[in-house]
Amino acid sequence: MDADTVAQLLDILQRYVFNVANLQGMLRLATPVALAGLCALITSRAGILNIAGEGMILFGAWFAVAGSYFFESALAGVLAAMLSGAVIGGLFALFSLRFRAHIIIMGIAINIFAVAATIFMTRVVFGQAGAFADPRIVGLHPIDIPIIKDIPFLGPVLSGHSIIIYLTWILVALTTVFLYRTPWGLHLRAVGENPHAAEALGINVERIRFGAVMASGVFASLAGVYLALGHLQMFTDQMSAGRGFIGMAVNTFGGGEPIGVFLSSLLFGFVDTIGWRLQGERLIPVYFISMLPYVATLLALTAFTLHRERARKAALANSNNGEEQQED
Amino acid sequence: MSNTDKSSTQASQSGVLATLQRSLRGILQGSVSILLSILAAMVVGSIIMAWHGQNPLEIYGLLFKGAFGSQRSIFISIQRATPLVFTAIASTLAFRTGVFNVGVEGQFFIGAICGTFVGYAFKLPLIIHLPLTLLVGFLGGALWAYFPTIMRQRLGISEIITTIMTNYIATFLISYLTNYPMRDTLTTPETPPVHESARLVQFVELNENLGKGSQAHVGIFIALAVVAAMYFIFKYTKLGYEWRMVGISFPFSEFGGMDLDRTFISGMLVSGGIAGLGGIVEILGVWREYKNLFAIGFGFRGNLAALLGGQTILGSTVAALFYGSMEAGALGLEWAAGVPRQLIDVIVGLIIFFMAAPGMWAFVRRIRWARPSEEVRRTTKELEV
Numbered sequence: 207m208d209a210d211t212v213a214q215l216l217d218i219l220q221r222y223v224f225n226v227a228n229l230q231g232m233l234r235l236a237t238p239v240a241l242a243g244l245c246a247l248i249t250s251r252a253g254i255l256n257i258a259g260e261g262m263i264l265f266g267a268w269f270a271v272a273g274s275y276f277f278e279s280a281l282a283g284v285l286a287a288m289l290s291g292a293v294i295g296g297l298f299a300l301f302s303l304r305f306r307a308h309i310i311i312m313g314i315a316i317n318i319f320a321v322a323a324t325i326f327m328t329r330v331v332f333g334q335a336g337a338f339a340d341p342r343i344v345g346l347h348p349i350d351i352p353i354i355k356d357i358p359f360l361g362p363v364l365s366g367h368s369i370i371i372y373l374t375w376i377l378v379a380l381t382t383v384f385l386y387r388t389p390w391g392l393h394l395r396a397v398g399e400n401p402h403a404a405e406a407l408g409i410n411v412e413r414i415r416f417g418a419v420m421a422s423g424v425f426a427s428l429a430g431v432y433l434a435l436g437h438l439q440m441f442t443d444q445m446s447a448g449r450g451f452i453g454m455a456v457n458t459f460g461g462g463e464p465i466g467v468f469l470s471s472l473l474f475g476f477v478d479t480i481g482w483r484l485q486g487e488r489l490i491p492v493y494f495i496s497m498l499p500y501v502a503t504l505l506a507l508t509a510f511t512l513h514r515e516r517a518r519k520a521a522l523a524n525s526n527n528g529e530e531q532q533e534d
Numbered sequence: 535m536s537n538t539d540k541s542s543t544q545a546s547q548s549g550v551l552a553t554l555q556r557s558l559r560g561i562l563q564g565s566v567s568i569l570l571s572i573l574a575a576m577v578v579g580s581i582i583m584a585w586h587g588q589n590p591l592e593i594y595g596l597l598f599k600g601a602f603g604s605q606r607s608i609f610i611s612i613q614r615a616t617p618l619v620f621t622a623i624a625s626t627l628a629f630r631t632g633v634f635n636v637g638v639e640g641q642f643f644i645g646a647i648c649g650t651f652v653g654y655a656f657k658l659p660l661i662i663h664l665p666l667t668l669l670v671g672f673l674g675g676a677l678w679a680y681f682p683t684i685m686r687q688r689l690g691i692s693e694i695i696t697t698i699m700t701n702y703i704a705t706f707l708i709s710y711l712t713n714y715p716m717r718d719t720l721t722t723p724e725t726p727p728v729h730e731s732a733r734l735v736q737f738v739e740l741n742e743n744l745g746k747g748s749q750a751h752v753g754i755f756i757a758l759a760v761v762a763a764m765y766f767i768f769k770y771t772k773l774g775y776e777w778r779m780v781g782i783s784f785p786f787s788e789f790g791g792m793d794l795d796r797t798f799i800s801g802m803l804v805s806g807g808i809a810g811l812g813g814i815v816e817i818l819g820v821w822r823e824y825k826n827l828f829a830i831g832f833g834f835r836g837n838l839a840a841l842l843g844g845q846t847i848l849g850s851t852v853a854a855l856f857y858g859s860m861e862a863g864a865l866g867l868e869w870a871a872g873v874p875r876q877l878i879d880v881i882v883g884l885i886i887f888f889m890a891a892p893g894m895w896a897f898v899r900r901i902r903w904a905r906p907s908e909e910v911r912r913t914t915k916e917l918e919v
Contacts, residue, residue, distance in 0.1 A: 257694050305891035310634055310694070311841055315886045318834045322879030329874040330586055451698045493710035500699040500706075504685075507696070511689040 228479050229363045234436070236468075236475030237371050238263070241429035242453020243460060243467035244374075244381060245422040251385065251462055252418035253398035257313035258298055259426045260450025261320030265290050266430025268324045271343055271441040272331065280344045283435055284370075287427040295423020299416045317450070325443050339440035346370060346435045370432040374468075377425070381464040394418060426450065448500060455503045459510050470506075477502045571888035579881045583873070593873060600866025601859040607866065609737065609745030612754050613820065614865075615858020617642070619757040620812025621836020622843065622854035623764055624675075624805045629845045630768075631801035632781035637682060637697025638809045639833025640704035641675040645810020646817045647708050648674030650824040651716065653728030653817070663731040668756075668814060675810015676803040678704060683802040687795060693802075701833075712826040725824040734819040751819030758851075760808060765847045777801045809833065835861075835879070841886050857882060 242259050249256035266287040273279075273286025298316060302309040325335075332338045346368040355365035385391040396404040397414045405411050433445055456474060460466025481498040484490070580590035601611050621638050628635030635641075649671030658666065682696035709723070718726040734753045737745040768774040776797040779787045788794055812832070817824060839857045843849030860882070864875040 260698075301887060301891045307887075307890040311890050312887070314634065314636055314694075314837060315841060315883060315890065318838055319880070319883030319887075321834075322876045322883060326874050326876035326880050329876070330582075448698055448702050451695050454692075454695050491710055491714060493706040493713070497703050497706040500702040504681075504696060504699050504703075507691050508685060508689065511691055515689065 226359065226362045228476075228483060230367075231479035231482065232472060232475040233363070233367065233371060234475070235478040236471040237374050237436075238429040238432050238449050239452055239456055239474050240374050240378065240468050240471035241370075241425050241432065242449045243456035243471050244377060244453075244464065245425035245429070245450070246454040246457035247460070247462055247464060247467055248381065248394075248418050248425065249422045250457055251398045252394050252415050253401055254415055254419060255309060255313075256298075256419060256422055257310060257451070257454065258294075258316040259422065259453055260446050260448065261313075261317040262291055262294055262298075262423050262426035263430040263433070263446040263450050264320040264324050264444070265294055266427025267434035267445055268327060268430070268441055269427070270431040270434040271338065271439070272327075274343045274345075274435060274439070275332075275340060278342055278344055280346050280435055283344070284346075284428075284431050287431045287434075288424050291423035291425070291427025291430075292420050293423075295420040295426075296416070298423070299419035303412055303415055303419070321444055324441070328441060328443070337440055337442040339438070343435070343439040345437075345439040346431075368432065368436045370428060370436060373428065374432075377428075378464045378468045385464070390414075426453075429453075452499060452503050455507050459506060473506075474499070474502065568889060571885050574888045575881050575884035578884050579877065582877075582880075586873075588871065588873065593867065593871060596867050596870055597860065597863040597878070599863070600870070601863030606745065606747045607862060608859075609748035609750040610865070611855075611859035611862040612745075613748050613750040613858075614861045615855045616751070616754045616757050616819065617812045617816045617832045618836055618839055618854040618858045619754075619761065619851055620815065621809055621833050622839035622850040622857075623760055623836075623847065624807075624809040624812070625837045625840035626843070626845050626847060626850040627764065627777070627801060627808065628805040629840055630781045631777045631798060631805070632784070633683075633686070633798070633802050633805070634694050635679065635682075635697055635802065635805050636694055636834075636837060637679065637700050637806070638836050639831070640697070640701035641678045641806040641809035642813040642816075642833045642836075643704045643708055644678040644813070645671040645675035645807075646813030647711060647716075647725075647824055648677075648810070649814030650725050650728060650817050653732040653814075654726040654823070657729060658731060660731040663729065664734075664818075667728075667732040667818065668811060671814025671817075672807040672811045675813065676807035678810070679802050679806025683799055683806075687799060708824075709826055712824055716824070718823070723826040727823040728818060732818060733822060734815065736819065749820045753815040753819040756811075756815055760811070761847060761851045764808075768847055773797075773800070809836070812836075835882075838879075838882055838886060841890065842882060 242263060245259045245262065246256065269290035270283040270287035272283075274283030276282070294316070298312060301307045302312045328334055328338050332340075348366045349369055349372065351365040355361045383391075385395060393404065393409045393414050394417075396407070396409060397411050401411050404414075429449060430446065433449075434441055452474065456467055456470045459470040459473075460468070478499055481495045485492055485495045576594070580594075583590045583593050600607055602608055621642060624638050624641070625635060628638075649667045652667045652670045653663075656663065656666075678700060679697075682693050682700055685691045685696050686693045712723045712725060716725045717723060734751045734756075736749055736751040738748065738750075766774075768778065776787065776792050777800075779790065779792065780794060780797045780801070784794065787797070816832070835857060836854070839854040840850045842857065843851070843853030857878075860878045861875070864873075864878040867873050867877070868875045
């Protein structure tokens with residue numbers, strides 16, 4: 207490769223991949239996915255398969271808009287959404303843990319119910335169909351971080367985002383601390399790994415799981431807040447667009463670790479950003495770009511699982527060899 | 535007290551009577567909890583309506599009138615229920631095989647678009663064209679179910695995530711197809727109309743007085759044939775037995791010598807196929823061309839209907855017919871009283887929440903009709919003897 211081609215490649219890379227706008231876009235698009243991933247994480251670590259994240263995000267988005275509209279304050283929107291997440295998480299936990307409803311059936315029902323209920327509420331409360339936007343909905347203002355914002359390249363990338371983005375970073379750190387540095391986190395992991403042993407140790411399994419599901423509701427509702435108030439101040443029917451499920455996938459790639467979830471969500475945001483950048487080029491029809499996150503999720507899940515299978519087989523082969531050697 | 539004493543002595547005298555009594559009580563308790571669930575959901579619905587400033591009784595009256603009030607409304611109910619029967623049966627089959635196929639929605643769309651292509655692209659005599667179109671619809675749905683199935687079978691990836699992802703991919707793929715390669719006119723994204731020879735006849739085309747003002751079509755008979763076939767397969771064939779057993783217990787089925795892969799994959803593919811068949815039947819009967827995103831939500835409503843019907847073939851069919859007619863009623867309600875038609879989805883969702891929680895009714899029974907303690911002691915003694 208001669209210098210010219212390299213320069214051209216670098217130019218293409220910089221124009222389409224590594225520039226400030228793309229990195230900003232990556233952080234933005236990654237945020238709801240990261241929050242959905244935390245929602246999946248906290249329940250999966252407690253040994254619960256919570257597939258209702260999608261519906262919880264949708265409710266969160268709706269209540270964020272409603273709270274912001276009626277109280278004309280973004281904070282009220284955030285609080286209303288978090289409350290809705292806790293309440294729906296609580297009801298979900300009550301039905302599936304206490305009343306023994308099948309948790310997957312319950313999750314499917316909540317997801318479908320959320321779509322119908324939010325459309326219904328938008329029409330009844332706001333009298334609008336399809337989408338609801340109003341000047342009275344106060345959005346979340348971007349926040350400039352004092353010193354960082356003046357650093358040349360990093361400044362524009364890291365500073366000037368909505369508060370939910372920073373909150374997500376903090377929550378990722380807090381979740382790590384919670385899981386590994388607090389007795390509650392230890393209990394939660396114990397419940398997830400072996401509920402019977404945890405119970406024998408005197409841990410109240412149901413209470414821990416109840417708390418985990420409610421926390422997952424709050425995480426999901428924050429993802430909803432970001433979708434509804436982050437950039438455009440509006441609610442659109444089905445605006446969660448599968449992010450609850452992508453969050454579950456991200457939790458799988460991340461190995462159930464908060465930091466892993468965060469990094470995989472960044473990867474995800476990156477793919478998404480590149481897609482939107484390509485759209486501006488009009489190379490391929492927009493539908494294929496819209497498909498990208500879902501195709502990427504499927505491909506990544508496949509690749510990840512294949513890799514894990516291979517690693518497991520290799521480990522198995524190794525241990526077999528070891529045994530044979532011992533026998534010798 | 536004396537009454538229960540008597541019945542318990544009788545029960546101990548005759549084992550048959552006891553069994554009968556137990557099963558009767560089971561059925562009664564089952565239907566009581568379904569009825570209670572419906573009632574509870576209707577009460578919640580009433581509260582919503584009252585809060586919205588409407589008289590719940592009047593709204594429910596309009597709902598039932600819209601569903602069953604006239605010949606026309608009955609035919610609209612049939613029209614709305616037809617695709618739901620397919621998607622409900624597809625969901626039931628998958629759920630019973632132990633697969634949470636929430637991709638019925640996407641399989642419905644893909645079946646519809648594949649069939650539509652055969653419907654407009656080829657000119658064939660009716661006797662070949664119609665069955666071929668239906669078959670391609672079935673195969674399209676099955677193909678779309680194939681990827682998630684293989685991902686779960688080979689790699690153990692949760693079908694819930696993959697089927698949802700394939701739903702989104704299906705909608706964008708179809709948007710592309712109807713906007714570019716299959717587009718007929720410049721004005722709207724839709725395919726050319728399906729040839730006469732591939733259409734399913736609407737009742738109103740047979741006889742002007744039959745279902746005037748509706749688009750109900752003979753596809754309902756195909757739906758009922760699928761129900762009958764599935765009922766037969768589930769109840770009387772080896773394949774149906776294997777499907778049910780795999781859903782109940784994997785280890786047991788394997789121990790029983792079943793080919794798990796084949797059973798599982800065939801169950802999922804047939805489920806997708808039935809969903810696809812539903813899609814193409816809806817196109818051939820009602821729309822006669824593929825309008826982009828012509829009918830969102832039939833798949834998900836089918837999922838709900840399967841849950842509502844307790845995941846049995848007959849139960850799901852009844853639930854789908856009920857759901858379809860309630861939807862027809864809700865459409866009428868929207869025109870008459872301005873109540874959003876999603877009301878019915880909300881109420882059905884609530885019914886499922888209440889139904890899905892057997893523990894809740896046990897909980898309610900415990901608080902309100904606590905059994906006297908001596909009765910409990912007596913049953914324990916019976917068990918010990």
